[in-house]
Amino acid sequence: MQTHDIRQRFLSHFERAGHTVVPSASLLLDDPNLLFVNAGMVPFKPYFLGEASAPYPRATSIQKCVRTGDIDEVGKTSRHNTFFQMAGNFSFGDYFKETAIKEAWSLLTTSQADGGFGFDPDRLWATVYHDDDETETLWREIAGLPEERIQRRGMADNYWSMTVPGPCGPCSEIYYDRGPEHGREGGPIVDEDRFLEIWNLVFMQNIRGEGPAKEGYPILGELPAKNIDTGLGIERVAYLLQGVDNVYETDLVRPVIAKAEELSGRRYGADETADVRFRVIADHARSGVMLIADGVTPGNEARGYVLRRLLRRIVRSARLLGVKEPVLGEFTSVVRDVMSPAYPELTTDYERIESVMRTEENAFLATLTSGSKIFDLAATATRDSGAVVLPGDKAFQLHDTYGFPIDLTLEMAAEQGLSVDEEGFRSLMAEQRARAKSAAASRRTGHGDKSVYRDLLDQGATEFVGYERLESESVVRGLVAEGARVRSAGEGDIVEVVLDRTPLYAESGGQESDAGSILGDSVRAEVLDVQKVSRKLWVHQVRVLEGELAEGSAVLAKVDPEWRIGARQGHSGTHVVHAALREVLGPSALQSGSYNKPGYLRLDFAWPGGLSAETRSEIEEVSNLAVRRDLGVSVLHTSMAGARELGALALFGETYDETVRVVEIGGAWSRELCGGTHVEHSSQIGPITLLGESSIGSGVRRIEAYVGIEAFRYLATERALVQNIAAMLKVPDQEVPARVESLVERLRLAEKELERVRAAALLSSAGGLADSAADVDGLAVVAAALPAGVSGGDLRTLALDVRGRLGERPGVVALFSADEAAGKVSFLVTLNTAARERGLAAGKLVPSFAPAIAARGGGKPDMAQGGGTNPAGVSEAIAALHRELAAVPASR
Structure with missing residues (x-):
């Protein structure tokens, strides 16, 4: 069956x-x-x-x-x-x-x-x-x-x-x-x-x-x-x-295993270890596709982290089966074919789902490349120390920083004749899980008791009239304070108010709730927030400014008209920018989240990389052309199946009723399921000015913009800024970029010359430092504090120069550069061959002075370097080094 x-x-x-x-x-x-x-x-x-x-x-x-x-x-x-x-x-x-x-x-x-x-x-x-x-x-x-x-x-x-x-x-x-x-x-x-x-x-x-x-x-x-x-x-x-x-x-999972057999050239059922990998691929491919279809994108937190882990386990399992080329796109198409009879959105949204899968795989393959280099360094260091076990903290670093599953680290270690400290790795993983569990527990709120609203819900849903008008005559059905029903609220009280009808929009679909007021005989209340309970009851949080607000009283609920104008512009602007994104980037650039309020919008969308300045400008131009064309904005109500047939886009994670509201701007150009408030024509949005675009996670970008009067104000500020700069530079506005570029180049050349002069002056002190070497039981010791700001490269160059000037004498050079303002100190210790033949090692000298400067660092026998956070301790560090060297026998 x-x-x-x-x-x-x-x-x-x-x-x-x-x-x-x-x-x-x-x-x-x-x-x-x-x-x-x-x-x-x-x-x-x-x-x-x-x-x-x-x-x-x-x-x-x-x-x-x-x-x-x-x-x-x-x-x-x-x-x-x-x-x-x-x-x-x-x-x-x-x-x-x-x-x-x-x-x-x-x-x-x-x-x-x-x-x-x-x-x-x-x-x-x-x-x-x-x-x-x-x-x-x-x-x-x-x-x-x-x-x-x-x-x-x-x-x-x-x-x-x-x-x-x-x-x-x-x-x-x-x-x-x-x-x-x-x-x-x-x-x-x-x-x-x-x-x-x-x-x-x-x-x-x-x-x-x-x-x-x-x-x-x-x-x-x-x-x-x-x-x-x-x-x-x-x-x-x-x-x-x-x-x-x-x-x-089974019939809906086995086809993914068949595809993995085809890609790997291996047969399922021949080896239990390989079979586990085949089954992991089959299970996780379905999970990954279904999660992406519902709007999850790979990331480093919460849902995104779970998805990322699933997808990376697929890639890792495929590699362990011998598959080196990308595989997620192949498995995605199989899952679509077998699951779409029950979930048709896997077909209609296939391009976006596959794009997210491929982007995440490419990102992981890149981390495999960089992480493999870190592994090679750790493996080399392990062998050089004479050990055969890769430390658990190195395996944890590979997992935590580069996303290496422990199985992959074990495999790579085995290829180089090493084992891994799995107990140490799992101990660190347990610590991380405990921290995550503690953090999650601190955020977890349990299921809030909303039974206080039960009687109010039984009276029927709140009638929302805010699409048609900005005020309504209403009756106070109930008041809630601190989780309990109350009969009335007086001046200064903050309470939740449930009305039989309201024009005030409740926060949803990324749109902030309306600002407004509730007025009655001798009572005036300011609306602070509006939320929905069980998607049917509008709950207004209000502050009573004067009088007494009582259950059963007749009131006038009003929306702040200026707020609503800006809110409509912000939400319609979000739809326009979303449509412009899809026109410029293609249909896979789908919104995965949004937020808008009067004059401002923010839109998150699935995309593999950053947008160029030219692409951002094109999106902005397409958006503003839609505003200029004065496109009609219309609303229709239909079933979810009907909305899908129309090609209406849904916001991931939102829950919709059987009858849905579809908002169109310019007909099919922008057609989305939406319960928000909107303008009547696109020209009412006003100008749209993109503020920037950034990454908020792997494969997810965020674009922000001002609309309407806020866009005017932003552009006016930018214009004033350019005019001020032009006045300071004494050039026309249009020449500001060229003049600034010229000044930056001149500054760069001046800094380069200054750096050359400073380095030459520093290196010229090498002779004096060598001449100041103290004799410590036959050792020529140069331990000195240098000026602040000496780079690590200059510190190394100067120390090696000083060391070379000590000749054949056993020599130790320790240089410190303290920066009081930054609260940092850098150091470098180097030994010549004669000093190392006496049994000294640079790395082993560091612990003698490190506490004085709160330092960490180490290195090889001939050189050690690092940094500390106590610049005031440099003098004590130098003294401590001298004491350590004085205690060293003349021949060790």
Whole structure:
């Protein structure tokens, strides 16, 4: 049975059972606890938590999910995936345990000819929470499961939560016995490879608090209603029904392995070590493509770091299979071909996805080149010291700085006859993970309690009238202060106000919320912020300036008209710049994030490198030509499918309703899904002035601009600046660049000449320094402080000159250059051959004086150099060096 058929059978079964079929949400949702959607219930959390009333009593979905906690197990077991499809059926206070078990058993055991999966009932097992007698009884009555095929387990295994504060409850898991050839007898509690979990039925009834991820956390109370959340792993069911050995050999994953076989010339199934690499490639290729499709770009933090790690593991695995040429583009096309029937956006957005993949691979291949040089130096130093083990800190540096996986470092070390201090490496990795975990914990907020808005949500959504007008007569539905409902608020209070209707835009889609006021009889309040709760309720944060604001009172809600003019210009300007980017750079230059406020816009977009000045000017010109053409701005409402047919662009990470709002500027020239406020004609945007363009991560650029009056003001400031410079230089404005260029060249030549004179003067002091050498027990010692600002190169040249003038005497030269203003000191120590024959080494002398100048540094026996942070300690450092040398025996 093909995977797409499995998906359809699941949805059809529950649709017949009265469930509403809900499309998969994006992998990226606005949840402070999650990098990615990791379970099918995540999009429904507001309904489970009672923050909003569910629009349907029961639902079913096939949700795309990503989990990376077991990333190191991928390819080694039969069941671990980073990307997977979670089929689920959900009840929001409608049915509970009995119906959930009946429906699951029916779908699993009904014959394939009758629309089911056709599993043998005698090979199915169930687990229940250790004290859940009710569920065990239901399994016996409904499914006829014997006592020995129902096993009880503790909280870690059979009490479900998302490992963070939020919904939780006991669960019952369904397992399939793959047979004795796959492991030991005894059920899931003995062997979870032989007994494979395929479905988890969660009886969601409680809320958990902060605490350990799996068990031992507090149960804070009950949810407003008893709910059902189930999750069936599509990939696991596929590999059982397709008769293959693991999830990597199913119809949607095995084609990637076939492509890897083609590229490497190696055969899957011939060697277990190679097979793990094949499976890593197949799994991570799917995950990478799906993450990029939903708007993630490779980076060094959070979601971007996870994606980068996945893609680099693919490249590394391919190299270990012997593939040296780029591979990510090849795997991307395979994933598109097999997954697009369920996810058509993989075809429509293929060019952008492939571009991100190729850009990241090229970047990694470049780091492999530079990192390999660092590895070679570390390997050479290890051998020169007589060791055969590469230090753990070097392996960690290669991983942390250059993105080298430890496996790659191990392979390269083995090629040079070395091993690696893996224990030291893993210790440093553990320290880094602990720091990251601590930082994440400090940022994690848990699931905020929004149940205070439940009654307000039940009264219906706030009516937003801000597209048509700037003020509205409204009624105060409710007031919230410090997380609790209040009846009124007085002068000076800051409270949250919920109105039945409002003209004030709530922050979303990159647009700041409106500024404005709420007025009533003897009351005046300033609007500080407007946010949405559960995407339906507009919550105004206000400061009461005078009078008393009371629940149930009639008020006038007003938008600051000047603010709204600028806000419309900023948001429409963002659409125009986005369209100009795509016109100049091509369709793959897609927006991955934006922010706009009155007079200003910022737009992030996927692009492999910086833009030239000419390209920036072209984007600016295309944008302003669109303004001059006075393009019409229109809005239409359609379904998401209709919007896709029109080619409307969506903002990654945003969640859209079934009916979406499409904003067009110049028709198809700019067509985007957008809920923001906009001008009526492009000429109302006013001038658009690009401020600059920069990198915010690998493959992601950021462009900023002023629009409208802010653009005028910026240009006026720039014009005044040029005029002032022209006046100082006494040239016309248009000659300023040439004159400045001439002055810069003259300054460069003067600095070069000054440097030559200064170096000559410094080197001329070599003779005097050599003549001042002190005799320390037969050693000629020159230890001196030089003026501030001596470069490392000059320090080295002067020291070698002084050393050469000492003749055949055993000589030690130590020069220090202290810079009090900068709080730095540089030093260099060098020894001649005669001094080294007495057993001295420059590097071993450094510890004698380093504490005095708070220094770090080292080097070879003939020369050591470094720097410190205590310029005031130079005199003590020189004295300490003299004491060290005086203690050295005449012949060592």
